Amino acid sequence: MLKHGEHRKSAIKRLEEDPNARYLLVTSAALNDPVSYLGVRHAGTWPAASKVPQKIATAGTNIAGRLAIIGGEDDERLKTDIKTLLLERLRVPRACWEDCLVVLREAAWDRMGGLDDGLWTRASKPSKSSPSTRAT
Incomplete structure (x- = not known):
């Protein structure tokens, strides 16, 4: 690993x-x-x-x-954990957490694809591709 x-x-x-x-x-x-x-x-x-x-x-x-x-x-538990993290720890407004999840998922795909050498940084920007074009 x-x-x-x-x-x-x-x-x-x-x-x-x-x-x-x-x-x-x-x-x-x-x-x-x-x-x-x-x-x-x-x-x-x-x-x-x-x-x-x-x-x-x-x-x-x-x-x-x-x-x-x-x-x-599993997928359901992961989504629940991310939702809890966004709402409780990061204080994302309840009305916005699902949009944040979409952006986070896209950024994760980008990192796995090698964007920014796979690194997560504060300067990282999401890619321009639509999350709907990716398999989830």
């Missing part, structure tokens, strides 16, 4: 190059050992570095505590 990356830098390379970088993987897969120790329920929650298995912690320099996985996340 950490070393994967053909069209963009691998997670391990980015984590080693930027000591402030963090990685959150959201997957529908169940988490088994040793990655189960990286499991969290909510975005923005990070496992303690001391709980990260040695095999993962030693995969790169100082990466323990900067990796997390939300496992078992």
